[in-house]
Amino acid sequence: xxxxxxxxxxxxxxxxxxxxxxxxxxxxxxxxxxxxxxxxxxxxxxxxxxxxxxxxxxxxxxxxxxxxxxxxxxxxxxxxxxxxxxxxxxxxxxxxxxxxxxxxxxxxxxxxxxxxxxxxxxxxxxxxxxxxxxxxxxxxxxxxxxxxxxxxxxxxxxxxxxxxxxxxxxxxxxxxxxxxxxxxxxxxxxxxxxxxxxxxxxxxxxxxxxxxxxxxxxxxxxxxxxxxxxxxxxxxxxxxxxxxxxxxxxxxxxxxxxxxxxxxxxxxxxxxxxxxxxxxxxxxxxxxxxxxxxxxxxxxxxxxxxx
Numbered sequence: 001x002x003x004x005x006x007x008x009x010x011x012x013x014x015x016x017x018x019x020x021x022x023x024x025x026x027x028x029x030x031x032x033x034x035x036x037x038x039x040x041x042x043x044x045x046x047x048x049x050x051x052x053x054x055x056x057x058x059x060x061x062x063x064x065x066x067x068x069x070x071x072x073x074x075x076x077x078x079x080x081x082x083x084x085x086x087x088x089x090x091x092x093x094x095x096x097x098x099x100x101x102x103x104x105x106x107x108x109x110x111x112x113x114x115x116x117x118x119x120x121x122x123x124x125x126x127x128x129x130x131x132x133x134x135x136x137x138x139x140x141x142x143x144x145x146x147x148x149x150x151x152x153x154x155x156x157x158x159x160x161x162x163x164x165x166x167x168x169x170x171x172x173x174x175x176x177x178x179x180x181x182x183x184x185x186x187x188x189x190x191x192x193x194x195x196x197x198x199x200x201x202x203x204x205x206x207x208x209x210x211x212x213x214x215x216x217x218x219x220x221x222x223x224x225x226x227x228x229x230x231x232x233x234x235x236x237x238x239x240x241x242x243x244x245x246x247x248x249x250x251x252x253x254x255x256x257x258x259x260x261x262x263x264x265x266x267x268x269x270x271x272x273x274x275x276x277x278x279x280x281x282x283x284x285x286x287x288x289x290x291x292x293x294x295x296x297x298x299x300x301x302x303x304x305x306x307x
Contacts, residue, residue, distance in 0.1 A: 013279065014219045014261055018227040025212045026061035032210050033062055033185050040066035041187045042179040044171060044205070045089060045096065046242060047071075047081030050189040052088055052234045053224050054213060058187055059092055060228075069096040070178050072171045074105055081242050084233055091231070097178065101170050108170075113163050126246025136160070143289070145254055149198050149296045164243045168204025175208075185209045193218040196264055197290065198297025199253060206300065217261040255286060263290045 033041060041058045045051045058067045069089040073082045082098070089096035105111060136157050137144040147157060179186040188208025190200055195214055200206040213221060218239070225235045239249040239257070250256050255263075259282045266276035273287055280287075299305075 014217060014265060016216070016220055016223070018223060021216070022057065022224060022227065025057050029058055029061040029185075029187065029210070029212055036185060036209070038183055038185040040068065040182065040184045042068045042070055042175055042182070042184045043187050044175045044189070045069040045071050045085045046189075047078075047083070047085035047088070047234070048237065048242070049225055049230075049234060049239055050191055050213065050221060051085075052230050053221055053228065054187055054189045055088070055094065056092065056228045056230060057212060059094055064092055064094045067094050068178065068182060068184060069094050070175055071096060071098045072101050072174060073098070074100060074167055075102045075111060076242075076244055078240075078242050078245070081240075084237075088231065088234060099174070101167070101174065104170055105167065108166060110163050110166055113159055129244050129246050132156075132160075143254070145252065146289075146293060146296060149293065149300070164241075165201045165204060167243055168201040172204050172207055179209070187212060188214075190214050191218050191221050192216055193257060193261055193264060194249075195301065196297075197253065197260070197293045198300045199249070200300070202300045217264065218257040219261045255282070255290070259286065260290065263287055264294075267291065267294070 029041065032038075041062060043051060043055045043058055045055055055067065055069055069085070071082060071085045071089075086096065086098060102111075133144060136154065137147075140147050140152060140154055140157070144157075147154075148161060152158070175186055178184070186209045188205070188211040190206060190208075190211050191213055192215055194200055195206075213224070216224070222235070240247055241249065241252070253260065259280050262280035263276055263282055263286070266279065267290070271279075273284060276282065276287055277284060282290075
């Protein structure tokens with residue numbers, strides 16, 4: 001299970017005081033709801049870890065009756081994630097909306113790019129996507145993840161990025177709509193690990209009114225999930241963007257969260273590369289690659305460049 005791969009890091013350097021930190025996050029959420037004179041909070045609920053943690057924190061901060069979970073699946077969404085999201089909202093006694101965005105995306109025309117996945121076995125679709133990623137990477141002759149960040153004239157890569165990113169941007173527009181309709185705060189779910197390496201969609205899941213867990217690494221989000229007693233069907237699931245079948249976060253990023261988080265922590269503390277390698281178990285090449293990714297994803301963490 002994914003959970004069992006989350007062994008304590010060397011010397012537990014990523015351990016945090018879960019009680020004080022979760023209380024501080026709840027104070028932060030309550031404070032901004034009051035400051036902006038909102039009546040509650042909207043959370044885009046995916047069925048994954050980050051949104052589940054944020055949903056639980058919101059419900060404990062301002063009361064479950066003042067939280068709305070918005071589930072926005074589309075044609076390629078994993079049905080298990082949708083069921084898990086609905087199940088969690090019901091268990092937490094939080095009102096939810098389940099709105100398919102397939103029609104909106106169809107009208108935009110994105111589904112004409114690729115055949116519908118539901119016509120084929122899941123395993124066939126996953127193999128096709130894996131082969132496609134490998135083929136694009138080979139044609140580029142360089143790291144596919146870094147190419148995603150830097151841009152490329154490769155038409156197949158451009159199509160893939162456009163196909164995936166529009167889904168989250170449509171979701172963000174709808175989440176703001178439901179937030180404004182109810183005078184609610186839109187609470188985002190970005191974590192520090194993914195924020196620092198650009199593993200989010202600019203103006204998609206990278207925007208919200210507040211981001212309450214953005215100061216915490218993914219490893220720490222898992223620890224919070226355990227502390228908050230979130231169910232196993234959420235916690236034990238391998239993180240995935242759920243944009244295309246068979247895409248797992250660690251496969252896309254090209255490194256485990258455990259290694260990534262310790263590398264990021266070491267860089268933040270200005271440790272030497274040799275020390276980071278020793279405490280993380282990462283190679284020098286892996287550390288160099290993370291440094292390059294942080295550098296090349298910097299523009300994603302900024303507002304538009306203004307003249």
